Amino acid sequence: MTQPFMKTIKQLQEVHADIKIIERTVEEQSLAIIFLESIVETALSLSYLETSYFEFDKLPTLQWQSTDVPQVIQHLFKGEILLYLKEEDTFATLNAVHQPIKRFIDQPQNEQVVQGPLDSFTEDININIGICRNKIQTEYLETYTAVAGQTRKRKFVFLAMRNDPSIPFIKKLIKRLEKNQGEINHLNDINTAIQIPRHTLLPRISTTELPTNAVDFLQRGRIVFFMDGYPFALMLFKTVFDTFKQPNDLNYPTFLYHAIYGIRILGILIALLLPGLYVALVTVNPEMMKIELALTIMESRLFVPYPAFVEITIMLILIELITEASVRLPSSIASTLGIVGGIILGQAVVEAQLVSSILIIIIAATTIATGTVVGFQHSVSLRFFKYLLIATSAFIGMLGLLIGLLLVCAYLGRTETFGVPFIRFEKEGVKIED
Known part of the structure; x- marks a missing residue:
């Protein structure tokens, strides 16, 4: 070692004010007790040391090691107590009683459970x-x-x-x-x-x-x-089936949880296809609609100043902004933001004839359907894929929608992780490539 151990610790103390050093004599030996008081509960930990080791001369029972500065510092910042014998230049570590800075087991915040256990993981x-x-x-x-x-x-x-x-x-x-x-x-x-x-x-x-x-x-x-x-x-x-299945569904009767699977699959299809279908039918293939429906949509878009592709893109981006803002803001404000964005703003843009009333229904159905996907990460991917289908539908209509859907299916089909495909139908355990 190029410098004494205690000198190194005191140099660390200059930039880490929460390093605590207590020096005392135990069994006629100079002992330094070193710990981080921001992590270690000082009174309880010192009381434990006193009753378990100092009073009954049990220091020799600890595993003393030769001092290695990097190793010692690693133990220190993990929240352990360091005992350092100056004469022998050795140290030992002890688990400490930590400050109550860890979160207890609580109800899940991001994945809601209707029927099933209400515990969730923590940072520990x-x-x-x-x-x-x-x-x-x-x-x-x-x-x-x-x-x-x-x-x-x-x-x-x-x-x-x-x-x-x-x-x-x-x-x-x-x-x-x-x-x-x-x-x-x-x-x-x-x-x-x-x-x-x-x-x-x-x-x-x-x-x-x-x-x-x-x-x-x-x-x-x-x-x-x-x-x-x-x-x-x-x-x-994860596989494609995990986007609409979860274990808590099995708490329902068999018919009901299969019906729930069907609703979720329907929601995924609506969230993925409905915006592109609207653009394709309004922009390129209106002849595929019934005449009454076509006239209704054309009447609602009579004074809208831009094409359906621009109209739906603006509204979808606005919904994305509201979603992101709702996630970042406090929960008390987020609910208010949802009301303002979903009702007041939606009604205002229709009355101003910036978008059609039919489009508001489609945007609302798409947003609700996106929430049926199991797992927030998968819903983010679904939100991206629908923009691809809107873009292809705007160019060549229903054919473009089918081409976009084919591209999405091809991408999902070739996606694999260490040889395990995302789309797989085997019920047994996964087979992993070397």
């Missing part, structure tokens, strides 16, 4: 694993750990059932994570680390805050893992 990776173990309660649930990242060492924990075919692939993912030289803070960073293309229209790693969904994935031979500090389970591999 150990709590998340405990939730899964509580739901499965078997020794066959195994965990595999990885640590990745340069400045911040992120902890990852992969879950799998014993003898699951995906376990060899999980070990390969762990090696890729640990070899990664960059920081890991977001899902795109994980994609880069495990060699998934970042530029994709479909999320390859899906997320859920519902433990029921994660457990269902585990029991179907999929891969579930957690990142420390991220309150969602990360999952591989």
Whole structure:
């Protein structure tokens, strides 16, 4: 070591004001107690040290190691207590009682549950694993750990059932994570680390805050893992059926949950096709409508100053702005914004004859139908695909709509993650390429 250990710690203390150093003599040895008071609950932790180690001369029972400054600093910023013996230049670490800065298990905020458990994951990776173990309660649930990242060492924990075919692939993912030289803070960073293309229209790693969904994935031979500090389970591999199915549906009678699946599929088709269908019929192929419907639409658009493609694009972008604003604003204001945007603004643009009244109905139906998709990430992809269909429909009408739909189906058909296709019909566990 180029400089004494305590000098290094005191230099850190100049730029980290929450580093606490307590020096005292125990068993005729000079002992320094070092910790971060912003993370460690000082009074309880020192009381635990006093009663468990100092009073009964149990310091020798700790695992003392030779001082390695980078290793010691890593333990310090993980929230552990460092015990440093000056004469022997050795240190030991202890788990501390932490400040109450972690969120407790709460109801899900992003994925609403009608019938089913109302717990959700938190930012604490150990709590998340405990939730899964509580739901499965078997020794066959195994965990595999990885640590990745340069400045911040992120902890990852992969879950799998014993003898699951995906376990060899999980070990390969762990090696890729640990070899990664960059920081890991977001899902795109994980994609880069495990060699998934970042530029994709479909999320390859899906997320859920519902433990029921994660457990269902585990029991179907999929891969579930957690990142420390991220309150969602990360999952591989999702298929097209997961966009309209979720485990809580099985709490309904068989006929009812199949009917719910049908409603969701209908919602996906409406959200994807209805805007393009409107543009195609109004702009290029009005002869395909009944004469009464065609006259009604033409009458409502009589004084609209621009073509249907521009009209629907403006309204869809306006809805996207309202959606994004509702997500960012406090919930008390977001509801007011929805009323103002959905009712007052919609009525105003119709009365000003900037858009047709028929279009307001189509926009409302499309927006509602988009919400039937299971998983917010998939709804974002669906919102993008509908613009492609609108663009192709504006050029060559119904033929363009069919061409756009064919392009979307072709893209979904060729999308795969490590050899597992997005559109697959097998009921058994996934088959992963090496």
